Amino acid sequence: EIEKEIAEADKKIFISAIYYNKACFIIKSKDEGHIDKAIKELEKAKTSLELRLQNNVAEGTYLACFRTMELFKPHINDQSTAVNMILQNQNRGELMQEFSKHCQELIEKLKRFKEEEAEVRIKLKDVMELF
Numbered sequence: 001e002i003e004k005e006i007a008e009a010d011k012k013i014f015i016s017a018i019y020y021n022k023a024c025f026i027i028k029s030k031d032e033g034h035i036d037k038a039i040k041e042l043e044k045a046k047t048s049l050e051l052r053l054q055n056n057v058a059e060g061t062y063l064a065c066f067r068t069m070e071l072f073k074p075h076i077n078d079q080s081t082a083v084n085m086i087l088q089n090q091n092r093g094e095l096m097q098e099f100s101k102h103c104q105e106l107i108e109k110l111k112r113f114k115e116e117e118a119e120v121r122i123k124l125k126d127v128m129e130l131f
Helices: 008-014 016-029 034-068 084-116
Strands: none
Touching: 008 034, 016 034, 016 084, 034 084
16 A cells, blocks of 8 residues: 555655545445545545645745845845745645645535535546646
8 A cells, every 4th residue: 555655754745646646546436435535535535635735834934034135136136036846835835725626516416416426527628627
């Protein structure tokens, strides 16, 4: 099992995509209880994303402090410009928030499908459609 191969500390933070993909696989399998199992995997993905977001916020705080101490400088001469590392941190946080929101929407849809006893199908999308 892949979870055993990942360091315990990293597993909690960086495994969200694996849980998400596992949920999709479970839905495709249509085994007994597949919707409930997929929801559990999506909830694990959200929990992992929340931990990653917390780390990202902490990292952003450190970067902002380092920037005010002038340990980092922008790549252009305009000192009011954000440093690339800060911009990357902000963009990473926005992507994780959108992914978390997408997971929550899927959880809600799956719960509705289960109540309605509707058939669930997976439609693959370009990742850029999610953001």
